[in-house]
Amino acid sequence: CSGGGTGNSDGGGEGTPITVGFSQVGAESEWRTANTASVKAALTSPEFRLKFSDAQQKQENQIKALRSFIAQRVDVIAFSPVVESGWETVLREAKAAGIPVVLTDRAVKVSDDSLYATFIGSDFVEEGRRAGRWLVGDSQGKAGPIRVVELQGSVGSAPAIDRMKGFREVIDADARFRIVRSQSGDFTRAKGKEVMEAFLKSEGGNIDVLFAHNDDMAIGAIQAIEEAGLKPGQDIRIVSIDGVRGAFEAMKAGKLNATIECNPLFGEQLAQLIRDVAAGRPVPRRVEVEEGVFTADQAAIALPNRKY
Numbered sequence: 001c002s003g004g005g006t007g008n009s010d011g012g013g014e015g016t017p018i019t020v021g022f023s024q025v026g027a028e029s030e031w032r033t034a035n036t037a038s039v040k041a042a043l044t045s046p047e048f049r050l051k052f053s054d055a056q057q058k059q060e061n062q063i064k065a066l067r068s069f070i071a072q073r074v075d076v077i078a079f080s081p082v083v084e085s086g087w088e089t090v091l092r093e094a095k096a097a098g099i100p101v102v103l104t105d106r107a108v109k110v111s112d113d114s115l116y117a118t119f120i121g122s123d124f125v126e127e128g129r130r131a132g133r134w135l136v137g138d139s140q141g142k143a144g145p146i147r148v149v150e151l152q153g154s155v156g157s158a159p160a161i162d163r164m165k166g167f168r169e170v171i172d173a174d175a176r177f178r179i180v181r182s183q184s185g186d187f188t189r190a191k192g193k194e195v196m197e198a199f200l201k202s203e204g205g206n207i208d209v210l211f212a213h214n215d216d217m218a219i220g221a222i223q224a225i226e227e228a229g230l231k232p233g234q235d236i237r238i239v240s241i242d243g244v245r246g247a248f249e250a251m252k253a254g255k256l257n258a259t260i261e262c263n264p265l266f267g268e269q270l271a272q273l274i275r276d277v278a279a280g281r282p283v284p285r286r287v288e289v290e291e292g293v294f295t296a297d298q299a300a301i302a303l304p305n306r307k308y
């Protein structure tokens with residue numbers, strides 16, 4: 001079985017709770033808060049004993065947490081990796097201890113795929129493509145050049161790398177689009193605002209579109225755009241990713257044009273994967289969550305039904 005068997009010989013057996021060490025990225029966005037709540041709700045039944053650790057967006061904290069889970073001989077480790085690379089050593093340590101690892105939300109780059117048992121999360125490349133397709137549709141009949149600024153997620157993280165890639169795949173096929181500035185806003189509102197202020201300063205009124213890798217950065221940027229005396233959603237068309245309630249409110253107010261859903265509510269599916277790996281049952285290599293695309297005209301109807 002990939003990822004090894006169970007670390008604790010009594011844990012996870014009939015009637016014994018499964019001890020899970022979960023290392024979360026941080027609390028950088030509305031998406032993350034919803035994800036933490038979903039994971040905690042699913043792993044707080046008597047069936048599980050959850051050890052939760054917050055890495056505060058730092059890989060070194062996360063590696064420390066994983067080592068502590070290994071030392072405590074948890075049954076299963078689950079974690080959402082802050083960045084994509086640099087996991088080889090600690091994952092080998094988990095494997096040597098016989099503790100299976102489940103990746104949640106973000107993927108890792110490793111040379112040996114047997115270092116983790118399975119992955120649950122989104123197709124970030126496809127999310128980037130969806131943002132690009134929305135933009136192409138929204139720009140029908142417009143003459144070029146269409147100047148785009150991009151607020152990237154955390155440097156080196158899978159969603160930042162993949163969303164950049166998917167977005168470019170689509171817009172590079174249309175000569176009207178030009179990405180004039182692209183910088184990280186670290187997935188936070190405060191950073192999104194700060195970087196957008198810098199974009200506005202250097203580009204003046206020459207920005208037609210903002211693509212933000214998450215809604216929180218878009219919401220921060222909206223504030224910067226308003227403070228610069230421009231109308232977000234009109235003077236600058238805006239598309240972002242996640243589909244959090246704040247984005248629906250911004251769309252309802254006409255300040256955001258579209259959000260590409262990234263579903264954080266996979267706690268129950270994660271719990272099932274953990275049960276399966278703890279019992280040594282075969283699991284799929286990759287489990288993808290379902291998601292859609294929402295535009296401003298759908299916001300008022302969709303908002304009351306949003307779960308995060």
Ligand code: AHR
Nearest residue numbers: 028029031105159187214
């Ligand atoms: O990894 C998922 C991303 O991380 C979400 O899009 C973002 O909001 C979060 O911080």
